[in-house]
Amino acid sequence: MALSLVAYIREFARVEWAKKFLAARTAPLVIPPYFRNYPELTGKTCTHHLFCMMACPAPGAIDVIRTPEGWQPRIHVGHCIRCGLCVEACPNGVLSSGRILESMFLDNTRLSFSFAITVDLDRCMGCGNCAVACPVNKLIDAQMSHGGRASTDDLLLKVSDGKCHVLHVEKCTGCKTCEHHCPNEAISVARLLEAVHSPEEEPWTS
């Protein structure tokens, strides 16, 4: 015991060792361009299509908030799994992470999606939380978002005969706000997502 202690002290007291120890440097940590980090804002304008939320597989990892400058995606790093699907899904390139945007451009790929909303009529109380909170409804009908009165049938969701009804499923952007805010777990959104090659025009500018 005592001997080995002496051996240690002798080893570490050597000048060469001390020099090496103090002078050693590792290369600075650089994130390589192909590495996917948490998505960042590119500065492009968000149009509140909420494709990012829809594509995100991690619950609670991304939402889109209203700031004084307009809509803006917000990443919750604790939840984000850095899959990059939101970057791929965004039609306006608002987000970036690694070389995703670049490779999409080169490969001419995009994500294609559609949704199915199901309402469990036994559970639904017709409280209207989903229809009032729905961001799509909000854009269509201000009266709906200010307290649940439908002034048009162009809405995505609407309460009639005491239950929530899906009027225009094609308008759904898959953000799942309805699902998250249903107290009865009566509504759910299923997304069908696939990557497709789009040889011709850019479909998202329309």
Add this chain to the structure above:
Amino acid sequence: MRIEDVVCPFCGCLCDDLVVSVEGTKVLSVENGCTLATEKFTGDHRLAHPIRRTGGSWEKTTYDVAIRETAEILLDAERPLLYGWSGTFVEAQTIGVHLAELLGAVIDNTSTVCHGPSIMAIQEVGHPGCTLGQVKNRADVIVYWGANPIEAHPRHMSRYTTFADGFFVKSAFRDRKVIVVDIRETDSSEIADEFVKVTPGGDYAVLSALRMIVRGKGELVPEKVSGVTREQLFRVANICLSARFGAIFFGLGLTMSRGKYKNIRNAIELTEELNRHTKFTISPMRGHWNVYGSNEVFTWITGYPYAVDFSRGIAFYNPGETTSVDILRRKECDACLVVASDPGAHFPRACAGHLASIPTVQIDPHVNATTHLSRIQIPVAVTGIDAEGTAYRMDGVPIRTRQLFSTDYPDDVAVLGRIYSLVKEAKG
């Protein structure tokens, strides 16, 4: 025919934005209303004509006979009780109170089994409240305490609080924090930012602890109060203190648990304390659509919101003594008129038993649990469907209901008015 801006006659939310399609005397569809509203409009269990019990069975009778017998029963009684009133409109409630003063009766409304304790607390410390629009337009913190709005007031959150965008709250559910306090997880706690789980009967202590923190005496709060950690209490207090406008809504979980009105009093005093730092309001989640109207009417005529005893000529009020449940439990009353409510379903069994043993008359459109306890039932038009009148929303806003179609049923005012005339005639 589509009728717009129909007022829902179900709960205290009194939503007035329903669109109802009717054909003749049938409701085809209801838009914007919740499940409960739709059932109210489309349900059909109406009694076709007055009935009276002879021996053990019911027989059909006429309005004239039923009304005359009711008047006789009431005139005969030494301690008649006129109970209910929450499911009818203000104009009928007014006649009810005048009938009670004429008879020397006790008149009481359904507050007795729901928010009576809230009223008693308000009578001790007042009530810092506001209309629901004030919450919708301003609140950034919403607290539901012992209330499960999704079950009892389904549209409360989407129409007035959590989800409805307001003038100063552009993106409602993102800009608002929701705190739910309850003894168990509920549908409403599902969507809360902070769920405070209190051990049953522990609300009073939790409210006291929160008051201490707001008063700057937080260092004295023990590690755990009624199952809630000190840490969470501080977190909740800080959310409240940093609110620009906070609104507390409380329900039967607070009024009907141990301590009853003292719980509400403590909650109101917490609200007052918070007002020294920011803006806070507190409101009871009133159940029946026009229970608040009956409180208002009783108050402007007698001075008291419920449980008014006219047996000595003057108005006397003392919950615990003049409240229906207490009167029935002590078997005091010797006749009862039930209007627009269902004590048979909501009262303790002993009370219902006494109702069955005395002459009980029910004025109600539907056959319900009280029918089985009654001697006579007089069906009437349903306010908000085939009759119209005034109702008060849970926050005190009066709204006139709409009549969707007319039927042959007389409304409550007609029936009660005739009973009143007969009693007045007899009293001279």
Add this chain to the structure above:
Amino acid sequence: MTQGILIKNAYVIDPLSGIRGEVMDIAIRDGRIVEEAPPGSQVIDAGGCLTLPGGIDSHSHVCGTKVNFGRYMSPEDMRAGRTSRKGVMHVTSGYSVPTTFGNSYRYSTMGYTTVLEGAMAPLEARHTHEEFTATPHQDMLANTLFDGNWSVMEAVRDKDVKRAAAIVAWTLAAVRGFAIKLTNPGGTEAWGWGKDVANIHDPVPHFEVTPAEIISTMIQANEILRLPHSVHLHCNNLGVPGNFRTTLETMDLAPPAQGNRQTLYLTHVQFHSYGGTTWRDISSKSEDIARSLNSKPQVVIDMGQIMFGRTTTMTADGPMEFKLYMLHHNKWSNHDVELETGSGIIPVYYSRKSLVNCVMWAIGLELALLAKNPWQCLLSTDNPNGAPFVKYPEIIALLMSRRMRENERKEIDPRTEHYVPLFALERELDWYDIAVMTRAGQAKALGITRIGKGFLSPGAQADVAIYPLKPDQLDPSVDYQQVMAGFSRTLYTIKRGRVVARDGDVVVEGANSTIWTRSRVPPGYDMGSDPEFTKKFDQYYTVRLRNYPVQDVYLPRGVCIETEAAL
């Protein structure tokens, strides 16, 4: 109702008709005063007793949401003044906030036939009207609150007086209101955030308009609409020591009168005439206020007298009630009304042992004694804020008798005299002054002489009060007890040609009218079809626009005063 009444040997004071005390007969037919009574008329011998037009209260809180909440929260107040059903009289309860029938019967036995409810939130107007019908012995009018009205404030911000006028016209017609009431303008909106405005130039949060701008714009709007009454203002900073400056600045906002009517009515000015900086050095500034009033014929005030004892304060001025609550720590209710206004209620006890209360008591009396023109200072307690209206006879006696004031001086805090000029004032008001301050002045200020209120010459509504007082045999400065007793209980109160009360008992069921105003505006100014107005309504109110207006059924005997707006 072809039956008439002939009142003989009445000692009549009828200021609006220029009668200053004359024994004469009054003939009534079909609810109106006429030259000659129809044959077979009931004859009432007044026996030389004081006969006045029916009393008019131009500022009282008797009906509506907050009044009823005052009752609701005060079972202890209800224990006082309980009477049982008797003849045509319903059960009554309450002292400071009596039940509606209690208010009505007590007013009636005091000879009052017309009462203006001081504050009605438009959203809850239906409630006020329901209580009006349960106050059957007085014709009722409702001041309608506009102090924190978002649409109005936006019009003020945009300097669009015409739009402000159009909003007022639409709202008054929708809620069957009578006049524009501003309570702590801007302050009630600030109270939505728990704040208040500090003075009339302090901007309202978010809306960035000042109380002064709101007041000035509303005065102009009122004149554009040619409403019978002027703007009815409860100034900012009520009850704050040193607030007399705010009041004086506010009075300066009143433009000169056009014609014979005031352009600004300041209510309960006693509460707005405080000097000093804290409750410790509060003093009376009644002289400053009266000086300003005496130089401004375009301003009318009412006293807002306080009287010692228990009462309940209630006002749309939410922030002020909270301040008061923090002083008393008893109980406090508050009720903010979306997009419109607020309100607060607390019980108080005015004590002779409290120097502050004594100073307040003195200020009210001083205002009445220092105002040269009784038409400009009307009698009120801001019922029930200063005291319940049943104290009016006592106030009348105090104003008519210096001796009574001296007697009271012995009972109150002895330091009071160092803070108030009251005891140096020798003036004693006479019967004529009192007649002006309790009916004629009110009728003129409210602009309801046009419907026959406040006078007794032919054509007038037959609202008459006969008091058991013989002015030629009575020296009010000595016999103040008798004056008090006499004004408390009429021999006869006649309302629209019917005897409604006799010797303190109400003798008929009663059926009153509600008086409201409608200004006709050109179609372009109809807010009911204004896209911006209706859009705001849809999004921010929690009641649908179509469910907002008060339906005709709520005014079984509505009397509408129509005007042509100069838009």
Add this chain to the structure above:
Amino acid sequence: MRVILKTRPRKKPHVPIEAEGIIPQNFLRKNDLSVYEGNRERHLEDLFFVTVEGPAVSPDQVEVILTGDTGRIKRVGEYMNAGRIIIEGDIGMHCGNFMSAGEIIVRGNADAWLGREMRGGRILCEGNAGDYCGAGYRGEKRGMRGGTVEVMGNAGDFVAEYLSGGEVIVHGDCGDLPGVEMRGGTLVIGGNCSRPCGNMTGGTCMVLGDPGELLPSFRRNGSTEAEFGGKKFRMAVFRGDVANRGKGTLLVREDLKSSRP
């Protein structure tokens, strides 16, 4: 003078009787008192067999004795200011309301609001008392202001609510929230209770049984010695209610204190 009131049998024995007229001073001159049965006004003789023995010149010398089925009679002894009332059985609500002097003895149980808003005098209840014993009226800021209420048995909830003066002694157990809103006076609880003195702002409450879990808003402030029923106890002193102004005193037995907030 002794006035003996024995109840007559009634057709509807559950209908309450209101008899605020039954106070010693009223029997000095007259016997034709009114009482109410439900909404009907009755003569005293309609409901009671009345026996008067001996003379009296002042109310102090009057003793009223109630026997029979007295459990539904309310407001006996209201505004009493002298003399003595002895109730052989149970008594209904509001016995001794506003009483200012004299003595009431209840041999049976008393219903709720025994000695409500009492100003002086003494009430002894040998059985149990209901809720709100020695309490106040709804909405009123001050309850009982003077005198003594002593209950040999148990009492219900909200005992001595708003107590402002005088003394309430319960030898047995109390229900929930005894001494709630207390602002003066003394409350002694011989047995157990739960949550004593919520929101108190003044006065002293002593609990000799198990007080259950104390509210979190009471601050420990030393110990003291107290005497009750001839025995001495070591008491823990708490000041509270801190959630309010914290000026009241709550004494709890050191050895029985089951838990500390």
